[in-house]
Amino acid sequence: MQKPIVIKCGTLIDGEADKPSHDVSILVEDGRIAAVEAGAALDGLSDAETIDASGAVVMPGMMDIHLHLASPNVSTRQDVDVARFSRSASSMLMETVRHAQLMLEAGFTLVRDFDWPTPQGSFHEAIVSMREAFDSGLLPGPRLVVGGLTHITASHFDLGMPRSAQRAPGITADGPWEIRRQVRTNIRNGVDVLKTCISGGLGTFGEENVWSRNITPEELSALVDEAHAFGKPVAAHCHTPDSVRVAVEAGVDTIEHCVYIDDDAIARVVDAGKPVIPTLAFRQRKIIERRRRRGAPPDVVAQMERLLDETSRTFQRYHAAGARIAMGTDTNVEPGFGENALELEVYVNLGMTPMEAIMTATRNAAEAIGRADELGSIRRGKLADLIVVRGNPLDDIAILSDTRNIRVVMKGGKVLVDRREQTRAAA
Structure with missing residues (x-):
């Protein structure tokens, strides 16, 4: 004992x-x-x-409830822009374990991971194995909440790979019954939460489809219904006011990202009590400059610069309206794993008190993932x-x-x- x-x-x-x-x-x-x-x-x-x-x-212990541990990251390699397609599965696993340990060493005792799809397929089964190794004490690491992607062809996640890249069979799903099958497969594989994309996105391979619809109402309804039937929550990537409205209407559990918003969408989020996960750190000025110096594609850098002020204003509007904000960084290529508390600095610079910011990474994060009975305080x-x-x-x-x-x-x-x-x- x-x-x-x-x-x-x-x-x-x-x-x-x-x-x-x-x-x-x-x-x-x-x-x-x-x-x-x-x-x-x-x-x-x-x-x-x-x-x-x-x-x-x-x-x-702090919690980052939106990141991508399996992404190539500057904390473990320099060739991050080509590593997504050059890494072997075994190299990817070793880096992912180290990324998780860097999070623990930085004071993060829980992280919620949202996979990192590659031409070889999703990686969440390996993350599930990591979760079990950390929980059993076989390896030191934080608590892991593992997300499984459930998304359509040509969604933001799919367009996150070049058009010429090969796609593994089953990596996307189209139509309500394919969506249900993908949800069930992810759950069978051991995931804790399902993630989907309602709007398009920005930031990879010149992608400019932020205003596009990434899932039909029928598909989203099937996804949420199937996930909730198995007792699993749903997280939704939402970059636009319409996508936020659709997420709230469908019963999605967490709203991921602070990008474009309007007063009506904010009011719906607040009235429904839905947690918002801002993910602002990777778009901050010093991170943009690092990516520029490293030789990141100019169009990606330009996208990040255009969104910096917009995302900051959206965060401030959510905060002023009393939204439930829980910390998440969307860490992938940058910043380095272990730098994640930079997100809290951003919150304070945008008007939160230090105590409010700390709460987003402790109590609020635990509430957002349904673990407040045991964690967060x-x-x-x-x-x-x-x-x-x-x-x-x-x-x-x-x-x-x-x-x-x-x-x-x-x-x-x-x-x-x-x-x-x-x-x-x-x-």
Whole structure:
């Protein structure tokens, strides 16, 4: 049986309260939060290991609930623009495992992955195997929520590959019954959530189909009905006001991206209580400049520049209207895995308080994926997923973007990352 752990917190951001508390101790037993007490109430537990975070901030582990772990990424290779078509499946798997571990090392104890289709087919079965390896302790890694793509021919996901690229059989589905079959196949393969595309998209191979319809109402109704019949949620890529309206009407569970919007679509999202996942980090100025210097296609860079102001305004409109915002970055080629807390800096720069931004990556994210009963806050009975942070992100949210400031990462009561000074000194 795992030895109890007492964490002595200088400052606690618990994921629920609007303000931090100070001089608090947390008792972790059997992978869960057993107690949260003020002062020295837990000092008498002689059989417990102590983590002294009295000079640090303790907060729930962060969550990024929209990314693509299997994408070629600058954190593990430089030839990202050709790697999608040159990597072997085994290389892709090794990189994907490392990407997930980089997320854990950066303080992300849960990520929701949305596959990365290639000419060889989808990759979600490998991600499901990773999820099982991480859950069993075979490999260190964050909790994984695995998404399976369910999309039509010539959707944004399909056009994300060049026209000349070969498509694996079954990678797309057309018509309500093909859609239902693809949903069922994805579920049989072990996915946790189904993702589809309602509008077109931007950002790959000169694609400019953002205003196109990417699924019929009959197909979307079949998708949502089939997924919900199996108890699985649906996430929808929505770049336009009409696609957002269609998503809400169809009963989609989360709205992915902040691109084009209008007041009516915002009102429908807020009235329905649908979480919005903004995915702004990869379109920020410094990321655009990195891609330009790296030699990314000029049309892709130009698209990103055109959307920067639009996506920022859309986020601000959602926030002002009181939408439920949960953090997601859409990390694929850039930024590097582990830089994901840059998304929180963007939120603060666009008007959120640091506490609101932190909530998007903790409590709000857990609620958006239906895991708030066990994750997202440091409360008695919940899973002990938490991080110890050097510095105070309420004073400077950018602290969370520097992995060196993430001193301890605990998942399920086990310390999986430990950068405390005494640990290094003893090594």
